[in-house]
Every structure is written in C-alpha cells, then in structure tokens.
Amino acid sequence: MNVQFKKGVLELCVLVLTAKQDRYGYELVASISEKFHISEGTVYPLLRRLTQEGFFTTYLAESQEGPPRKYYQLTNRGRQYMNDLVLEWRIFNRGVNEIIEEGLGYDKA
C-alpha cells in the first residue's frame, strides 16, 4: 500500500479513535496495527504534529500497572477537523468503490 496515502489515512484513524474517549499512544498504535500494517514509530510524530496544530491536548496519568501514560484528548478544533476528514474520506471512498465496481463488474466481489 502506498506510503503517502497511508499517512493521510493514519491521521484520520488517530482522530476518530480519540473521538469518544482519551487514548494513550500505545493504545492508538495497537488499535491501528490490528487492522492494517503500519510503521508504528511514525504514529508518535503524527500525534506530536496534531498536538502542535492544536487538535489534541495531552496529560499524563498514573496507571495501576506500569509507567504513567500520556493521554491524548481531542480539542474542539480537533473534532471539527476530524469531521471534515471523515466527510472527505466518505466521498473519496464511495468514488473509488464505484470505479472499481464499474471497472470490474458487479459479478466479482
């Protein structure tokens, strides 16, 4: 899968994963890795950039087990940005699927 394309999708994924609850980095990496292959190390620079752009705020929280964790919380701006990206993705996704179906016919799954 194309690297650049994946980066854009990755951004969408981390934003959506934090929409309902705050998440810590490892959790985000694990959730995404479950679904498709990524270079996990690049998620952290992405989180940093999104934080710098004001889409996330972070805080440290102690946990029952293991080290304290850095949690990422979606800001209002971040939520707005996420909604834009989701909309964009849906239009894009539908378009690509239609092209595939028209190109390969409906008989193939």
Add this chain to the structure above:
Amino acid sequence: MTRREFMDELNALLSALPDKERLDILADYTEHFLLGMKQGKTEYEIAEGLGSPKLVARELLAGYRIDQAQSNASVGNMTRAIVATISLGFFNLVFVLGPFLGLVGILMGLYAMTAALLVAPVGIFLDYGIPAPSQERLFLLFSSMVSVGLGGMFAIGLLRLTKWLYRQFLRYLQFNVKMIRGK
C-alpha cells in the same frame, strides 16, 4: 534491534533538537517499549514494529525546523527549514529550491536599486565638482533630495516586503511538508 539500540540511535538523530523537546520525544518511545513489554512482547519485536529510527527522526525534524524558522526569523533558520523539507524528497528540490532562489534573486535586485538611489547624490556632486557652480546648486540639491527620498521609501518598503515574503515562504514550506506527508 534492542530497546537500548533503538533509543540510542533515535537520540543521536535528534541531537539538533532542544533538550526539552528531544527528551519528551524519547519519553514517548520509552513508554511504548515499557507497555509493549508488559504485554509480553520482546524488545526486539517492539523495535521491529516501530520501524527505523531514521524514518521517525526525519518526520520529526522537518516539522520542527519549520516551527523554529517561524518563531524566530533568520536566514540560517530558513535555510535549515528548506534543507529539512528538501530531505523529504527529490520532488521538493524542484518545488522549494527553485522558487526560493528566484525570490532571493528578485530581492537582491531591488536592494541593489535602492542602494543606488541612496548613494546617487554622491555621484552627482562628484560629477559637478565641489563646490558646485552656483547656477547648478538648486538643481543638485533637489535632485539629491528626490533620489535619497525615493531610496528611503524603497528601503522601508523592501524591508517590509522581505519580512512578508519570509512568512509566506514558510507557509509554503508547511504546505509542502503536508503534501509530502500525503495529506
């Protein structure tokens, strides 16, 4: 790669960053290793999953250089931001360096013209000799005033233009990094 090796290499690659920033980044990866090990993964497996420290560092540095050039304007910072952006891909060599060198050329031309206007009176006086013949004095005085006045106005305008272009170019770099990152 062990945890130690991964962290050492990343640390070395990020040496250009301020300590606070660098340690903050390293803490993220340390946390990642510790949590992975709690899950029963080996250091080797975790490092494998993270991928190359070089890739990680490249992403971090490009973003950081542009932030830095924004927060304190200087030729050196701008240069570093450009180099970092170019390092993201060959494509940028054409789309960053080209416009930048073009702009610098135009600016240098304008500065040269301004300098010429400011020093023109010296040339005028030399031409007529000092003291100048009396019937020429008024003409000399006025032409000098016009020349220096114009030069001064150009100089003020140019400084503003330079600052504005600096900011615009940084925005262009940012846009560029986003494009390369595939947004």
